Amino acid sequence: MTTLIKLEIIRALRNKKFMFFSVIYPPALYLIIAGGADSKPIRGMQLDMGLYFMVSMAAFGAMTAVLLGNSERIAKERESGWVRQLRLTALPARGYVAAKMGAAATVSLPSIVLVMIVAATVKGVRLEAWQWLAIAGGTWLGSFVFAALGVAIGYLATGDAVRPIAMLIYFALAFLGGLWMPLTILPQWVQNIAEWLPTHAYTALGTAVEAGNAPHVKDMAVLAGYLLLFTAGAAWLYRKDTRKA
Numbered sequence: 001m002t003t004l005i006k007l008e009i010i011r012a013l014r015n016k017k018f019m020f021f022s023v024i025y026p027p028a029l030y031l032i033i034a035g036g037a038d039s040k041p042i043r044g045m046q047l048d049m050g051l052y053f054m055v056s057m058a059a060f061g062a063m064t065a066v067l068l069g070n071s072e073r074i075a076k077e078r079e080s081g082w083v084r085q086l087r088l089t090a091l092p093a094r095g096y097v098a099a100k101m102g103a104a105a106t107v108s109l110p111s112i113v114l115v116m117i118v119a120a121t122v123k124g125v126r127l128e129a130w131q132w133l134a135i136a137g138g139t140w141l142g143s144f145v146f147a148a149l150g151v152a153i154g155y156l157a158t159g160d161a162v163r164p165i166a167m168l169i170y171f172a173l174a175f176l177g178g179l180w181m182p183l184t185i186l187p188q189w190v191q192n193i194a195e196w197l198p199t200h201a202y203t204a205l206g207t208a209v210e211a212g213n214a215p216h217v218k219d220m221a222v223l224a225g226y227l228l229l230f231t232a233g234a235a236w237l238y239r240k241d242t243r244k245a
Contacts, residue, residue: 022069023111026061027118030054033180034123042182046211054119055206056179058139059199061111063174066104066147068166074100074154075162097234101147108143112136131209138205138215145198145223148230155237173199198226 034053041048116136119125127135150166157165174180176190177199183191194200201219208215 022061022065022108023114026057026064026111027115029060030057030115030118031122033057034119043184045182045184045207047207050119050123050125051210052182052207054115054123054125055135055139055210056203058112058115058135058206059142059203060174060179061115062105062108062139062143063146063170063179063199065108065111066101066143067150067153067170069107070100070104070147070150071153071157071162071166074151075157075159078155079159097148097151097231097238100151100234101144101231104147104150105140105143108147109140112139112143127210131212134209135206138209139202142202142205142223145202145227145230148227148234151234152230152237155234155240173197176200178203196222198223201226 030053034049034057042052045052113136116125116132149169153166153169154162176194177197178186178194179199183194183200186194201222204219205215205223208219
């Protein structure tokens with residue numbers, strides 16, 4: 001499994017388009033959104049735009065890397081016959097899913113760090129050392145949830161259909177989860193839905209730390225629940241695809 005993870009990381013790093021959208025695009029989007037924003041607190045929150053969007057854009061970049069990257073790569077591998085070759089090895093379904101998740105999450109780390117560097121140098125975001133480490137670590141660990149979802153989508157859809165399906169889920173989760181704008185300025189029905197979405201819980205880890213608090217137990221429980229659901233679904237779809245071959 002370790003060899004497969006290394007191979008997946010190398011393949012991702014060689015994909016220039018993938019690296020641009022997962023590593024360069026999020027900090028650039030952060031500058032566009034938060035670059036001209038004032039330092040006044042967001043309505044209903046203790047954070048200003050610079051702080052809020054640092055966490056949301058770091059999460060957005062990680063999601064791009066692990067969800068879109070995983071789903072499209074797996075769908076293409078199924079069509080090319082690479083996955084069929086892996087089935088001839090002793091690698092179990094859980095090992096394949098874990099390898100895909102681990103490789104994708106490792107590649108997402110540069111995006112998270114780069115957004116935080118831009119926030120500190122350009123927007124003047126200042127936090128305690130423990131807060132920087134906690135936000136980076138929490139955002140990285142949380143990305144495993146979406147890495148598992150990416151694997152599941154890759155086995156759920158064909159090569160032609162995987163991109164629109166993945167993009168639809170990706171944008172819906174990003175918007176409804178508050179990655180593009182604070183939920184406090186959105187309608188109440190959106191806020192009610194967001195409370196149970198993994199993207200809201202994902203960004204809430206970082207925003208809680210920015211406010212000087214520990215992440216809420218509910219948010220961690222929501223993420224843990226989705227991680228189990230997506231991982232189990234990905235493993236089941238892998239085994240189902242194996243029986244079809």
